[in-house]
């Protein structure tokens with residue numbers, strides 16, 4: 208029975224995975240993310256249900272659009288498989304052993320999903336538009352605050368750590384609002400700090416510290432690979448290229464499961 212449930216959780220993850228690419232494209236444009244059918248960006252043909260089955264559609268169509276034959280980016284498949292695996296690992300690490308799970312397990316899992324969705328969407332939008340989408344961040348903060356409230360009320364957990372990060376968030380938000388008033392646009396650095404503050408609400412600092420080292424390592428390897436490929440002479444500023452550094456922030460969530468419970 209648990210195997211069946213594992214498969215269902217994996218499928219659920221892949222569905223979230225296929226939703227991400229769509230949401231990353233639509234949220235910054237203010238488009239509807241739930242009610243409008245997806246379409247091929249090349250031929251604008253509306254996609255039918257059989258084109259939207261995670262993983263399966265991509266493989267059966269050999270990574271091409273059914274209507275115009277244009278190549279579909281591999282990132283769709285990667286995100287779907289990756290999200291499926293992430294959901295499965297989260298499910299297993301929260302000890303939700305169906306049918307013996309508790310309400311507590313389920314709430315932990317939902318809180319993790321909210322965290323994962325927030326981090327992936329913010330990172331994806333950041334990669335495409337070099338900005339932290341505040342509406343998504345707000346969703347993350349509200350769901351985190353509800354989880355925090357739950358932990359405090361039902362679990363009698365110590366939420367001091369959370370309060371601290373909420374205060375920092377409030378200060379950053381105030382600075383951002385002031386800079387918005389004075390400069391007419393919000394500061395990217397402040398946005399990044401808000402995002403890091405949000406991640407820290409969920410992941411304890413010692414884990415985050417390790418993730419930062421991992422990220423730096425990743426950025427170095429990625430940059431070396433890119434500079435090897437692109438030729439350093441043509442692009443000497445590659446190390447300071449904004450987009451490449453953002454990759455570092457995006458990697459942070461990847462090893463972050465099962466550390467969400469604050470010490471009791």
Ligand SMILES: [Zn+2]
Nearest residue numbers: 247250272275
């Ligand atoms: Zn097409």
